[in-house]
Amino acid sequence: MKREYFGMLFLIVSVCSIFAFNYIFGEYIVQEHISKFIIIWILIAFFVGQYSMRFPKSI
Template sequence: MKREYFGMLFIIVSVSFIFAFDYIFGEQIVQEYISKFIVIWILIAFFVGQYSMRFPKSI
């Protein structure tokens, strides 16, 4: 898997989860949890980016 594909896959899955949870639980609850755990979310994204460095870079 290419490095860029791994990052795009993470972003697509993340946004899909946000939309799905927004539809299921309601906008207020989802926005509250996103604002509470934004630092954790940024750390997860950082470590996903570090993990993607193991894959070859596309030319």
């Protein structure tokens, strides 16, 4: 798997899960949890980026 694909896959899964949880649980609850745990989302994205460095770069 290429680096760029891994990053795109993470972004697509994150956005789709936010929309799905928004539909299931309601907008207020999802926005409240996203704003509470934004630092955790940033750390997860950072570590996903570090993990993606193991994959070869596309030419």
